[in-house]
Amino acid sequence: MSWKFWQKNQASGETEGMPKPKDLPDAVGRHLVVNLKLDPDYVWTLKAALRSQPENRDIRDFRIFSPGQANAAGVSVRNYLTLDDHPALILYEGWVNKKTNQLKLVTKTTEKAA
Numbered sequence: 001m002s003w004k005f006w007q008k009n010q011a012s013g014e015t016e017g018m019p020k021p022k023d024l025p026d027a028v029g030r031h032l033v034v035n036l037k038l039d040p041d042y043v044w045t046l047k048a049a050l051r052s053q054p055e056n057r058d059i060r061d062f063r064i065f066s067p068g069q070a071n072a073a074g075v076s077v078r079n080y081l082t083l084d085d086h087p088a089l090i091l092y093e094g095w096v097n098k099k100t101n102q103l104k105l106v107t108k109t110t111e112k113a114a
Helices: 010-014 026-034 067-072 081-083
Strands: 047-053 058-067 091-096 101-105
Touching: 026 091, 026 101, 047 081, 058 067, 058 081
Parallel strands: none
Antiparallel strands: 047 058, 058 091, 091 101
């Protein structure tokens, strides 16, 4: 048996410090409702997977997804990196500055191969 719980394995070190998906940041939710004219009831059911940028701690990268679609696809979204393997689940992505509430939002488009 390997009881060396104080030693971290390679897989857990990659996702260390990554928060679990949370409700949308207020600035992002307001942008989706006000600027993109999306239904507020729909917008506030979405979740955001966040990660900090190493060069600026005030800026957070985010990926927005629908928990219902993730469950239907059989995907358990644990953090930001989980969505790397399932890009079809990402509805929007971008970054938000916590202090200034500035944000950059990119609408994901699904491209079909010809």
